[in-house]
Amino acid sequence: MTQTATQLLPKPTHAEQIDAEGWSINMYGTRAATITNPEGRRITTYFGFDSKTKALQFEEWLLQYKYCEKCKVRKSKRLNTRWEIKVWKCPAWLLEDSIIAEIKKINTSINQFMLYIQLKIGDKNGAQ
Secondary structure (H helix, E strand, O other), rough: OOOOOHHHHHOOOOEEEEOOOOOOOEOOOOEEEEEEEEOOEEEEEEEOOOOHHHHHHHHHHHHHHHOOEEEEEEEOOOOOOEEEEEEOOOOOOHHHHHHHEEEEEEEEHHHHHHHHHHHHHHHHHHOO
């Protein structure tokens, strides 16, 4: 049994057809996306950043380690971030790393909020 690269990709959190021919945008959290052709083959990948500096650093890293054929930093057109990098022919594990990083940030925020609530409840219980 042969597996294709599209079978190895994580499942998108949201997918939407973008034209009548069957091209789709596939969202992986809020900071990564792919465009796939009608056959489901990944054509480009996008990674989002809040600053141009971070996007340029990521671009430099991609090119330095040859993790893509080419890439381009631009103001976001596909993602809800300020800046994005449009990448051609990058490894699928970069999408997985992007999702994992986003989950870690969410978990950190949840943990901080839970600590805040526990401190507030503790203060309230101590005052009674």
